[in-house]
Amino acid sequence: MIPHYDVVVVGGGPNGMGIACYLAKCGLSVCVCEDRLELGGGVENAEPLPGFRIDPHATYFYGAAGPPVTQLELAKFGFRLNYYRDLMGAVNSRGEAVSLSLYDAERSAKYLERYSKRDADAWRLYAGMPRDSMVRLLRSIYWTPPPPVGMEIPREDLPWVKVLRENLPLFDMSWLDLSLFEILDLLVENETLKAGMGMSAWYNGPHPDWAGTGIFGLTCNLLHGISSGSPAGGMHTLAHALARACMHHGVRFLTNCKVEEIIVEEGAATGVRLSDDAPVGFRTIRADRAVISGVHVKSTFQKLVAARHLPLDFLERVRGISLKGSSLFTLALITTEGPKWTGDAAEIYGETYPTCIFMPCDSVEMVRNQTRDVDSLNTHPVRPESMMVPVCQHDRCDPTRCPPGYHVLSPIYLQVPPPEDHAGGPRAVNEAKEEIIEAILRAIRTVAPNLTDDKIVAKFVNTPHDSSLRNLGFVGGGWYGSRQADDEWYDKRPLPELSRYRTPIERLYLCNQTSYPGGLALFAVPYNLMHILIPDLKLAPGEWWQPSPDFIPEEV
Numbered sequence: 166m167i168p169h170y171d172v173v174v175v176g177g178g179p180n181g182m183g184i185a186c187y188l189a190k191c192g193l194s195v196c197v198c199e200d201r202l203e204l205g206g207g208v209e210n211a212e213p214l215p216g217f218r219i220d221p222h223a224t225y226f227y228g229a230a231g232p233p234v235t236q237l238e239l240a241k242f243g244f245r246l247n248y249y250r251d252l253m254g255a256v257n258s259r260g261e262a263v264s265l266s267l268y269d270a271e272r273s274a275k276y277l278e279r280y281s282k283r284d285a286d287a288w289r290l291y292a293g294m295p296r297d298s299m300v301r302l303l304r305s306i307y308w309t310p311p312p313p314v315g316m317e318i319p320r321e322d323l324p325w326v327k328v329l330r331e332n333l334p335l336f337d338m339s340w341l342d343l344s345l346f347e348i349l350d351l352l353v354e355n356e357t358l359k360a361g362m363g364m365s366a367w368y369n370g371p372h373p374d375w376a377g378t379g380i381f382g383l384t385c386n387l388l389h390g391i392s393s394g395s396p397a398g399g400m401h402t403l404a405h406a407l408a409r410a411c412m413h414h415g416v417r418f419l420t421n422c423k424v425e426e427i428i429v430e431e432g433a434a435t436g437v438r439l440s441d442d443a444p445v446g447f448r449t450i451r452a453d454r455a456v457i458s459g460v461h462v463k464s465t466f467q468k469l470v471a472a473r474h475l476p477l478d479f480l481e482r483v484r485g486i487s488l489k490g491s492s493l494f495t496l497a498l499i500t501t502e503g504p505k506w507t508g509d510a511a512e513i514y515g516e517t518y519p520t521c522i523f524m525p526c527d528s529v530e531m532v533r534n535q536t537r538d539v540d541s542l543n544t545h546p547v548r549p550e551s552m553m554v555p556v557c558q559h560d561r562c563d564p565t566r567c568p569p570g571y572h573v574l575s576p577i578y579l580q581v582p583p584p585e586d587h588a589g590g591p592r593a594v595n596e597a598k599e600e601i602i603e604a605i606l607r608a609i610r611t612v613a614p615n616l617t618d619d620k621i622v623a624k625f626v627n628t629p630h631d632s633s634l635r636n637l638g639f640v641g642g643g644w645y646g647s648r649q650a651d652d653e654w655y656d657k658r659p660l661p662e663l664s665r666y667r668t669p670i671e672r673l674y675l676c677n678q679t680s681y682p683g684g685l686a687l688f689a690v691p692y693n694l695m696h697i698l699i700p701d702l703k704l705a706p707g708e709w710w711q712p713s714p715d716f717i718p719e720e721v
């Protein structure tokens with residue numbers, strides 16, 4: 166017998182599980198088909214040595230300011246987040262250090278005063294925005310669907326522009342055209358601050374030199390300043406909480422069940438076909454109301470939907486979606502000592518030092534050098550003048566990460582080209598692992614000289630190529646799926662006609678990081694998609710559902 170569900174979701178990553186949970190909570194029967202043995206997609210942990218937990222991909226949860234955590238009741242299902250007073254910082258090779266903390270904004274401003282009074286004053290104005298307004302700003306950007314396809318919104322009516330005009334005296338409409346570095350040039354002078362904020366934007370959204378994305382780069386800092394923490398026990402505990410919530414509402418999970426094809430009949434998606442080795446007694450699953458693809462937009466249209474159902478020019482434009490700008494080489498170090506700082510950093514990063522520090526964060530030029538290596542020369546950075554990396558250390562707040570007497574520096578990220586673009590071929594980064602590790606260690610030792618070889622017990626690497634083999638959803642091994650440049654963002658993400666999560670195939674919707682607002686396990690994609698599915702599937706959610714106040718329905 167062929168099983169039927171109202172909705173079949175392809176892929177059990179955070180976005181696929183997120184929409185499954187929402188829909189099941191609305192009373193629909195939902196089945197999630199996941200290729201891997203484990204649910205969670207990029208939200209996973211590995212235990213390469215017994216007792217040591219590392220994060221091969223995602224490491225921070227940035228979604229605390231959004232509605233989904235409450236609407237899906239994740240705390241009730243076991244989700245616990247460690248909040249940090251200082252999440253992000255940057256230190257240069259002279260030991261000068263900044264903290265990008267918004268929890269203790271005055272303390273961060275005081276430290277900045279050592280290097281620049283002007284920067285400290287700017288920080289006070291920015292970080293002094295009322296907390297409610299910061300949340301409102303983040304929700305207006307991330308947790309709000311783009312406008313209906315084809316609708317042009319006057320710039321002054323863009324949701325985040327309204328919030329910024331009301332709440333940030335520094336804001337100027339000209340910022341809409343600027344890159345993050347151009348905005349920072351207007352406001353601050355300290356290079357470590359600029360480079361640190363630029364890098365943290367690049368690792369959470371747009372590159373700091375991309376025109377027209379400066380505001381989103383700036384709000385990346387708000388995301389990790391007020392909306393983030395690290396899940397107690399590791400990032401994968403988030404996937405477990407979400408899976409429990411899904412099962413509570415009746416979602417059926419089929420793991421180890423790869424979807425080979427999204428079945429399309431008379432222009433509409435009607436179900437999925439599983440691979441022949443799927444360990445269940447059927448190959449076809451019917452979807453009576455919708456199929457939702459929780460996998461990369463390229464996989465969806467180049468592999469899962471047969472080409473005969475799609476216009477050729479559409480397929481051509483899917484092929485043209487750029488993967489650049491989000492592929493990361495990930496290193497984990499198990500050590501017997503944490504980093505010991507020199508210079509001002511020793512004092513500034515005393516007891517509460519940030520759990521993620523960019524190092525050595527000397528200049529904006531270094532960020533540009535790294536970009537040149539990765540995006541223009543299509544190679545992995547190893548030159549000292551390109552080497553600036555974020556080093557995360559969760560064990561300072563989370564004893565589950567390693568046994569006493571050890572430290573886990575994980576992840577340490579480095580931007581590299583997507584395997585598809587690398588000048589040396591798709592396996593070039595894998596073949597250069599040792600060389601890249603050496604370059605990273607040299608860079609770290611310029612600010613933390615104590616981390617010598619005798620303090621390092623083990624090293625583990627995950628490359629974008631590894632990621633794309635392990636998780637079919639990670640085309641290009643990227644944390645954003647496709648870039649967050651102006652031409653692949655907001656109402657153009659991933660393509661203009663797909664921006665409201667609908668597709669040229671009736672009853673087929675997208676719910677992956679390649680849709681707006683992009684990467685990060687924020688549950689923003691499923692939350693935004695709900696605004697579209699409520700009218701399309703005639704859903705009647707309970708009072709728990711609160712739509713975005715900035716949502717523009719179709720009829721408007």
Ligand SMILES: Cc1cc2nc3c(=O)[nH]c(=O)nc-3n(C[C@H](O)[C@H](O)[C@H](O)COP(=O)(O)OP(=O)(O)OC[C@H]3O[C@@H](n4cnc5c(N)ncnc54)[C@H](O)[C@@H]3O)c2cc1C
Binds near residue numbers: 176198224642
């Ligand atoms: C190095 C790195 C660092 C990151 N750091 C962070 C971070 O600190 N914080 C953060 O929030 N995010 C981070 N991210 C991003 C985050 O991991 C992704 O944004 C998130 O996992 C995307 O979720 P998703 O559900 O859209 O896709 P995925 O997580 O890719 O899930 C897709 C799922 O679909 C499954 N699948 C694919 N094809 C099929 C098929 N044919 N049939 C059945 N199943 C299929 C896959 O196995 C996978 O489980 C990082 C990512 C990387 C790579």
